[in-house]
Amino acid sequence: AQSVAQPEDQVNVAEGNPLTVKCTYSVSGNPYLFWYVQYPNRGLQFLLKYITGDNLVKGSYGFEAEFNKSQTSFHLKKPSALVSDSALYFCAVSYQAGTALIFGKGTTLSVSS
């Protein structure tokens, strides 16, 4: 069965420092991997995705993620965190285009000034 794990409930980072939000997945076949961000009482905003190709994916707002097949990971990264990056981040996976997403439990990112 497909699943996604986000091992950290919360990540705390000082503004200007690099950040990493971890995600590992389990899916049969080639995964479609996504990162979404959610601000309080709002829907999900798409950040980036990996379908195929280059393992390093660049997305919105300076975020990037690296697909690591051997470690079945898709960690979200940003070189320099902003206070405005503070939000709830979800990693998600599907096994083909157009199918429902399976979400991780979410990681709250808190960036302090």
Place this chain on the structure above:
Amino acid sequence: GAVVSQHPSWVICKSGTSVKIECRSLDFQATTMFWYRQFPKQSLMLMATSNEGSKATYEQGVEKDKFLINHASLTLSTLTVTSAHPEDSSFYICSAPPQQRIFSELDTQYFGPGTRLLVL
């Protein structure tokens, strides 16, 4: 990117009443839409898959008679919570993958802003 809207954004209702939530794709067509539910500080859980022109597919444990789904057109899906009870209070979010390759994002799902339901 593509835009998905939901209406209403907030609804408060009395126990026993029915509530209809609309999900619209504003600038693309979607033969399939997905309905998720999110409890406070929890992840999104898929409730059902809405299919234009056919019956919805429900996830295990979701009562199809309680959560009625109608996909009336290629841009509109509705979720009706019938005889709502306080335990139905939640944040309901829809999503849609574009049918056409608009913005080269055929494999990306776009989410609505969500509807917060509070049943008293």
